[in-house]
Amino acid sequence: MRARGAGCLAGLLAVGWLILVGLQTSQASNVTSAVQEPGMVRESESENENEPEEEAENEGEVAETDTTVEAEEEVQNRTIVKEVEFGMCTVTCGVGIREVILTNGCPGGESKCVVRVEECRGPVDCGWGKPISENLESARLSCVHISPENRFKYIWKLLKPDQQPVILTNDTAVLEVPRELHPMAFECDTLDNNEMVASVKFTIYTTSELQMRRSSRPDTDAVLVFVLTIGVIICIFVIFVLIFIIINWAAVKTFWGAKASTTEIQSELSSMRYKDSTSLDQTPTDIPVHEDDALSEWNE
Numbered sequence: 001m002r003a004r005g006a007g008c009l010a011g012l013l014a015v016g017w018l019i020l021v022g023l024q025t026s027q028a029s030n031v032t033s034a035v036q037e038p039g040m041v042r043e044s045e046s047e048n049e050n051e052p053e054e055e056a057e058n059e060g061e062v063a064e065t066d067t068t069v070e071a072e073e074e075v076q077n078r079t080i081v082k083e084v085e086f087g088m089c090t091v092t093c094g095v096g097i098r099e100v101i102l103t104n105g106c107p108g109g110e111s112k113c114v115v116r117v118e119e120c121r122g123p124v125d126c127g128w129g130k131p132i133s134e135n136l137e138s139a140r141l142s143c144v145h146i147s148p149e150n151r152f153k154y155i156w157k158l159l160k161p162d163q164q165p166v167i168l169t170n171d172t173a174v175l176e177v178p179r180e181l182h183p184m185a186f187e188c189d190t191l192d193n194n195e196m197v198a199s200v201k202f203t204i205y206t207t208s209e210l211q212m213r214r215s216s217r218p219d220t221d222a223v224l225v226f227v228l229t230i231g232v233i234i235c236i237f238v239i240f241v242l243i244f245i246i247i248n249w250a251a252v253k254t255f256w257g258a259k260a261s262t263t264e265i266q267s268e269l270s271s272m273r274y275k276d277s278t279s280l281d282q283t284p285t286d287i288p289v290h291e292d293d294a295l296s297e298w299n300e
Contacts, residue, residue, distance in 0.1 A: 089120040093127075094144035094190065094198030095152075096120050119146065126200040132174075136207050141175045143188035144198035149173050152190050152197070159185040159201070177204050 087099035098120040106113035131139040143154045156175050157165035165187065168175070177186065183205050190198040205213065245252055 084115070086120075089122060091120075091122055091144070093122040093125065094200070095146055095192070096122070097146055121197060124196055124199055126198055129200040129202055131202060131204075134210075136179070136210065138176055138178045139202075139204050141177060141186060141188065141202045143173045143190050144200055145173050145190055152192055153194075155189045155191065157187040157189070159187055179204060179207050179210075181206060183209060 083102070083104040085101050085103055087101055089098045090096035096119075097117050099117055100115045102113050102115045103111070126144055129141075132142045133140045143152075143156075145152050145154075152173075154171055154173055156168040156170050158168060159165050175186065175188070177184070183203060186202045186204065188200055188202075189196055
């Protein structure tokens with residue numbers, strides 16, 4: 001009985017010890033899990049905090065690359081040397097316009113492009129001009145100007161010999177003048193900000209003088225048209241002849257060769273005939289002289 005009681009006590013002690021060991025291991029695992037979970041939470045929080053920072057850094061890098069690209073483009077645009085040249089002025093005197101042409105840096109890789117149109121000026125005195133339109137009753141005169149017309153100030157003057165010019169009331173760019181019994185002379189001064197930029201004169205003839213001038217002019221239009229027509233016809237004929245020769249070159253070559261050979265034969269025949277005629281024309285007195293000498297020697 002005592003042995004059985006001791007065995008039971010030992011078994012109870014072993015079971016209690018196992019229960020204590022299991023409780024300790026479970027507490028240790030709970031502690032480690034509790035320790036690890038705050039660390040995990042902190043790491044996730046740090047990762048969530050780092051994500052906006054990374055996005056901001058990426059946005060900053062993209063912005064920096066954009067600014068660098070724009071800066072490089074600006075530098076390239078600045079380094080392109082834009083060469084400019086000016087076109088011919090539309091007038092030889094007074095005020096006109098001209099084109100400003102860019103020869104380098106044109107869009108689309110073009111060699112030249114018109115940038116703008118600007119004003120150009122020449123000598124002020126334009127001499128004697130011609131009416132823009134005229135008939136037997138009147139004539140229309142125009143001052144030197146460019147668009148816009150109302151930008152300039154115009155002063156019309158009636159010129160008289162040995163007298164001061166008479167300033168007219170018309171201040172527009174165009175003046176219509178009726179023909180009088182005697183010729184008249186007009187002058188128009190174009191001013192820009194009270195600075196004279198052009199001056200031109202006109203002569204208005206009488207009706208009879210205008211008719212005489214028109215009749216005295218040679219009528220060269222018909223002659224010019226006739227000469228040009230004949231010249232065009234001759235040029236076309238020459239072109240057709242050359243085309244025919246090029247196409248039929250072999251036949252033309254044989255024709256000219258046969259013609260050259262016939263001319264050579266004719267020249268040879270004529271030379272032979274000339275030689276025969278010269279030999280026949282020789283005097284026969286030379287041969288009898290030799291015969292007489294032989295006879296005289298034999299007789300001796």
